[in-house]
Amino acid sequence: MKWGRILAVARKDWREAMRGMWMVAPSVFLVAYFGIALPAILIYAAKATGEVFIPVNIPLPIRVEGDLARSLYFAFQAVVPLIFLVIPLAVSTILAADGFAGERERGTLELLLAAPLDERELLLGKVLAALVPGVVSSWTTFLLMVPTVNLLSSDIFNGPWFPPGPEWIIVVFIISPLYSFLAVAITCALSSKVRSVKEAQQGAGILIVPLLIVVLAQVFWGVAVNAEALILASLLLGGIDAIMILALPRLFHGIRYLLE
Amino acid sequence: MIEVHGLTKAYGEKVAAQDLSFSVRRGEIFGLLGPNGAGKTTTIRILACIIPPDSGRIVVNGHEVVEDPLSVKASVGLLPERISLYERLTVMENLLFFARLYEVEEPVLKIKELLNKLEIQDRAEEPVSKLSKGLKQRVSIVRALLHDPLVLLLDEPTSGLDPMSAGVMRSLIQDLSSQGRTILLSSHNLWEVQQLCHRVAMINTRLLALGSVDELSTKFMGPPRVRLLLDEARKEVLEAIQSVYGVITLERRDGEILIEVMDPERTVPAISEAVVRAGGRILEISVVRPELEELFARVVRDEVGQDSSSG
Known part of the structure; x- marks a missing residue:
């Protein structure tokens, strides 16, 4: 396996994506919206109305004074971490869906398959091409969110408080890349089976379901997600990813039939 | 250089190639002729290791297509029927990408040399989307030649080109053959095949006729x-x-x-x-001399006649 060829495939995809606004504009929008606009809206709305939007009775890991702070804290804790799973999912699956089905639609798949790359190199190149922008977008969002939240809400929390615990670090830097990899691998496999990018994107839509279940569990059933639960989830995701790495070449084998 | 023995390929119920056998010698220009759906593109894709055959033994440049596809791929230059370039990338970016996949040494130098040879050096930094079809086809030829392949597989190389570009392409094919490269081409342009090819195989999923145009003329059209x-x-x-x-x-x-x-x-x-x-x-x-078109019509008609009489 030669990394030069894997990176050549990934770099080519990035270059193509950068030339088309269809990729760059939505990614920049997502990062700016979730990194700056959404936290600002949440904080200003809470301050302006003084409203406690979620009554919170569960114990909080940090000392938070007042209902407004407790409510805001819970909103961030329950909903915002999922952003770091949604962003890479959105960014990466666009690229991953385009990976093979897009090459086929544009008539370039034939030459890619005729090049002296083994299937694993081609697949890794495509996975890397889709994974990196998603993870980078997620991390950039986090890096923007930290100063935004602290700047706008330090008066409520009596100083910088965000991120409030190790859970965030686990979500952003471990679970987010692991889940993105899983999403990209599934979408790439789908993209190598279906005949159009649209079909691949529709198929990849299913990946949002686990995230919705987590949100519902937290908001409606009060399921607390602590560091231990997240470490367990990371191990589980890591295991699934490992199985995926082993199974992918077999799933991917059907790519040649796209040309038949 | 190319040995095909009993190549068979079906897509589900539809047979694309049935027990095809032929060989192409070093330095030869070999034409693959047949009506639409005759299996020409399938045969080329199998020779380029893009799709696997169902059965048969195929050897390209000493390497078995099924056993050692990476060696076959490294020694083959493919020009697909449809222009296969990344439209958003520039000519140079396209060529550098493929040069990296084929691990070409000193890729920029090699690309410039080939672009000069095909007189498109001044278009190197232009996006492919801005080029005419003729120029895109020249870029595709540069791409196919980047790794100095000994075997070239050209699927309809002049299809859709204006007469001038088609002429440039034909003389290039002759040049490449005179350099000792083995060329297998499929074409609907029978005049072109007659002008270029040393030998032809007429197929309609199975092999109908094989030989030089003169040999086939004598066989199917009577003596000259x-x-x-x-x-x-x-x-x-x-x-x-x-x-x-x-x-x-x-x-x-x-x-x-x-x-x-x-x-x-x-x-x-x-x-x-x-x-x-x-x-x-x-x-x-x-x-x-009978036109290849006349000859082709006769061979295909004979085959249809045989099929209907046997059916």
Whole structure:
């Protein structure tokens, strides 16, 4: 396996994506919206109305004074971490869906398959091409969110408080890349089976379901997600990813039939 | 250089290639002819290791297609029927990408050399989307030649090109063949195949005919004919012609004489000599070769006739 060829495939995809606004504009929008606009809206709305939007009775890991702070804290804790799973999912699956089905639609798949790359190199190149922008977008969002939240809400929390615990670090830097990899691998496999990018994107839509279940569990059933639960989830995701790495070449084998 | 034995491929119920066997020699330009759906593109894709055969033994440049696809791929240059370039990238970016996949040494130098040769060096930094079809096809040829392949597989290389670009492409194919590269091309342009190819295989999922155009003409259209125009078709002149070794039949038609011969290269000088010796004067003499189009129609018609009679 030669990394030069894997990176050549990934770099080519990035270059193509950068030339088309269809990729760059939505990614920049997502990062700016979730990194700056959404936290600002949440904080200003809470301050302006003084409203406690979620009554919170569960114990909080940090000392938070007042209902407004407790409510805001819970909103961030329950909903915002999922952003770091949604962003890479959105960014990466666009690229991953385009990976093979897009090459086929544009008539370039034939030459890619005729090049002296083994299937694993081609697949890794495509996975890397889709994974990196998603993870980078997620991390950039986090890096923007930290100063935004602290700047706008330090008066409520009596100083910088965000991120409030190790859970965030686990979500952003471990679970987010692991889940993105899983999403990209599934979408790439789908993209190598279906005949159009649209079909691949529709198929990849299913990946949002686990995230919705987590949100519902937290908001409606009060399921607390602590560091231990997240470490367990990371191990589980890591295991699934490992199985995926082993199974992918077999799933991917059907790519040649796209040309038949 | 290319050995195909019993190549068979089906897509579900539909048979694309059935027990195809042929070989292409080093430095040869070999034409693959057939109607739409005859299996030409499938055969080329199998030779390029893009899709696997269902059965058969295929060897390209000494490497087995099924056993050692990466070595086959490294020694083959493919020009697909549809122009396969990344439209958003520039010519140079496209070529550098493929140069990296094929691990070309000093890729920029190699690309510049080929772009110069095909006279498109000034378009290197332009996006491919801005180029005409003819220029895109030249870029595709540069891409196919980047790794100095010994075998070139060209699927409809002049399809959709304007006459000037098609002419450039044809002379390039001849140049490449004279450099010792083996070229297998499929084309709908039978005139082009007749001009370029040393040998042709006519297929319609299975092999219908194989050989040089002359060999196939003799086999399917009967012996070649010589068209002769004399100042006066006197009896003794005609008798002299008929006595020449290699003349099979002689027919007078509309003031011309049509002579079926075994080997035109040897018989034509002998006929000329016999006419002069008998006191006749030749106004015009030429060998009538059947057009490949005519030949192709005959072969396909024969096959359809055989199929319907056997069915």
